[in-house]
Amino acid sequence: MRIGVDIGGTFTDLCAVDETGIVAVGKVLTTYDEPARAVEEGLAALLTDPGAVEQVVHGTTLVTNALIERKGSRTALLATAGFRDVLEMRREHRYELYDLHLELPAPLVPRHLRFDVPERILADGSVRTALDEAYVVRLGRELADRGIEAVAVCFLHSFTNPAHERRVAEILAEVAPTLRVALSSDIVPEIREFERMSTTVANVYVQDLTERYLRDLEHRLRRIGIPGAPHIMLSNGGLATVDTAARHPIRILESGPAGGALAAAAIGPADLLAFDMGGTTAKLCLIAGGAPLVTHQFEVDRKYRLLPGSGLPVQVPVTDMIEIGVGGGSIARIDALGLLTVGPDSAGSEPGPACYGRGGTEPTVTDADLVLGYLDPGYFLGGGMELDAEAARSAIVERIAGPLGVSVEEAAWGIHTSVNEDMANAARVHAVERGQDPAKLPMYTFGGAGPVHGVGVARALGAPSVVAPPAAGVLSAAGFLTAPLAFDFVRSARAAVHDLAWEQVDALFAEMEAEGAALLAKSGVDEVTHRRVAEMRYAGQGYEIRVPVRGGRWPDALIDEFTATYRALYRRTGPEVGVEVLNWRVVSSGPKPDVTLRLTTRATGADARKGTRDAYFPSAGGFVDTAVFDRYLLTPGERVAGPAIVEERESTVVVPPGAHCVVRGDAALEVTA
Known part of the structure; x- marks a missing residue:
């Protein structure tokens, strides 16, 4: 058995996988004072035989939070x-x-x-x-x-x-x-x-904090009987040992979000849009050619969430995604212009949304979804956490509906659709900037809040379909288990392509590949593959693009690769000027794990329909009697017509009127308008 663990801003997600597929999932509130405590408590509750665990793969927002909070x-x-x-x-x-x-x-x-x-x-x-x-x-x-x-x-x-x-x-x-x-x-x-x-x-600023946390995590895993040290998810979609992550903590800056993109790539078609919405943020990532896109420029602590240049730049390989501050815990308010706005600040898990009953008084997205009838107050986290619907209504009435002079349902719908539009706008910009049309890509949605909002976001984009994979509420944790041990290396050596000294280039590649092989050998990896990349640009340009180096020493072959990559990104080629290389990169990877991300605990032979409840759909005139289904009892091939709600322990799929949901062979739910 292998375990994936993802610490988010509100919840800590856990997923257990064996050779048959996903066998157990868990979700517990994140413990801010000691993040590893939630991991220990969640694993202790999830596992009956900790000694059977061969590997734990962990992703965390610790580094991001430390930089933002200056800790x-x-x-x-x-x-x-x-x-x-x-x-x-x-x-x-x-x-x-x-x-x-x-x-x-x-x-x-x-x-x-x-x-x-x-x-x-x-x-x-x-x-x-x-x-x-x-x-x-x-x-x-x-x-x-x-x-x-x-x-x-x-x-x-x-x-x-x-x-x-x-x-x-x-x-x-x-x-x-x-x-x-x-x-x-x-x-x-x-x-x-x-x-x-x-x-x-940034790396040395968080190094002590990260190392102390990782050693504490190791200690807690040993204490509950899990043998071996954990592996840590890197921001680029690879894995590293605790020692490597402790030396390069800046490489785990975006480790959590990378997991969801990897899972979507593992179970979806070659090209798709991955949409992950948790308790604090929403992330959108393009999957192209069966793999998430990777960038080497990233910013943390942006003062304006969609404006490049407003944050602290970090030049390390990260999964290329756009992250916006809207999640289940995002707070709704009336701004200075009297308009409804949501996020980016979040109620998190302490105190959490008003409906959590933990002292929160601000209305959040989760409160709005509860008022609209999309969430069952008695089945949140599979019944492990009772939600207070009246507290949610009171918060929305006091802070939103009252000041705007609208009903509580209209205010809640405004919060819900505002979030959908924010995410659709961000996805549209992200896709177009990378040469893709989001209206032609299926959207894979996951995270605790993602399936609730997925169809709304997809309709705003014009996407052809929405897929909620198995264990959608904890998919990032599951995605960790699809990643190989890997690390990136880079050397700068600027030169015009036709002036390249190929002996020097070969020496740089050999040096980086030897370093990668040695690093992975310390983790017991003997079978190592190396992927070579050149970062190239037209002479005079300010920035470069990444071009695969497929072997051979001929300048024309490298320029042809550059031209093809440039045309795919920008639908045109550049001016008749020379081409130069700035950086040479190598990605050294071990074997990719053989993992099946499908549910193996799904029951059969029982009626999947749990009953009905009122849910709010303006297109149907307001509240309508809506069928509610148990996802674990749905079997492949079954079809559900909207309006409907499909529930599992960690997330809920909302199927609006006019849409249809079908259960695929891998237990994923596919919704089409």
């Missing part, structure tokens, strides 16, 4: 003399040109802890100014005496020549051994000074 180590920055303020100057780009009150996230390192180190390496790797080692010795001792816990080192052009950064690490290890030290040449050895500095700082 990391007290960190200093060592930069090349004259460049310490790059971290705050950023790229001097105004992401909203006419906003006079522009906000940017504060640097993780304040100015009085950023230091100019006398040294200078030029772009070709030659040394212009030798490192002032005496300065580093004095500074290291002072930092340790002042209680500094971590140091990021980011010198100019260290991706070409890391000698000065490595010498600083040696000196600090001698004079201040208690300091955690991160070198940009180790964390992100590639071009672009600000992004490299920001990523290095």
Whole structure:
């Protein structure tokens, strides 16, 4: 048996899989004070024989939350003399040109802890100014005496020549051994000074917190009888050991959302739109050619959720998705213009939505879905948590319906549809920017709240169908179990394609592949595959695209690959100018697990219809008597006509009037208008 565990902003999801498929699922409230406690408690309740567990794969939002909430180590920055303020100057780009009150996230390192180190390496790797080692010795001792816990080192052009950064690490290890030290040449050895500095700082800022959490998780798993150490989900869809994740915590920044995209890719067609809506956020991801898209530019702590440039950039491989602050716990309110708005702030699990009865008073999306009749107050989490419908109605009446002068049902419907439109707009932008038409892609929806809103979002997009996979409420946790052990490596070596020194390129690839094989060998992986990628652009462009390197040394073959990739993205080719390569990448992977993501505990021979209840559908005139079905009793081939509601322990599928739902052979529910 293998277990996937996903810690989200509201719930911690668990999924157990064996050779037959999904055999057990669980969902418990996240414990913010000790996140690993919810994992321990959830597994203890889920498992009857912990010793039978061969592997635990874990994803968490810990790193993201620590960066947003500024709960990391007290960190200093060592930069090349004259460049310490790059971290705050950023790229001097105004992401909203006419906003006079522009906000940017504060640097993780304040100015009085950023230091100019006398040294200078030029772009070709030659040394212009030798490192002032005496300065580093004095500074290291002072930092340790002042209680500094971590140091990021980011010198100019260290991706070409890391000698000065490595010498600083040696000196600090001698004079201040208690300091955690991160070198940009180790964390992100590639071009672009600000992004490299920001990523290095973020990595060391959360390193102590992450390592303590991962060791606590290991201890708790051993305490309940699970043998072996867990594997940690990386943001790019690969797995790493605890030791690797502890050294590179920035690589697990988006580990949770990656799981859902992997699961959708494993069970769906080659091209689809994955939609994951949990308690705090909604994520949308394109699956193309059977795999999630991956990007190497990501921002955390955005001040404006849909505006690039308003957050802290992190230059690591992450699953390419758009994340917006609307989930089941997102709070609805009337804004200064008297308009209804939802999110991005969330009630989370503490205190949670008003209907949780844990002290929350703000109306949320879950409260609205309960008032509309989409959720059964007695069957939330399979009956493990009773919802207070009156508390939900009171919160909506007091904060939304009363001020707007509408009925509670109209206010709840406004919250529900507002969220759907927000997600559809985000999905439309995300897909079009990547050369895809969302109206031509089936949408796979999951997460606790995803199936409730999936059909509404799909209709707003014009998507042909909506699929709610088996165990949709915990699908991210299940998706972790489809990932291989993998890690990404990068080297910057800018050159025009026709001027490439192929011996140097071969040496870079060989170096990265050897590093990948050694890293995976420590995890017991002998069979390693390597995927080569070149990041290329037309000469004069500001950014590059990722192009597969399929072997061979001929410049024309590489340019042909570049042209084909460029045309697929932008439906055209560029100007008649030269083409250059900036970075070379290798993805080293172990074998992909053989996992079947289908329910094996589904009962048969009983009537799946549980009864009826009133649910609100404006297209049908308001509240209508709606059939309610038990998903676990539905059998392949069965059809359900809307309006209908299909319930399982962790999520609910809403089938509106005019739509039809069919049970597929893998137990997934497919809804078409």
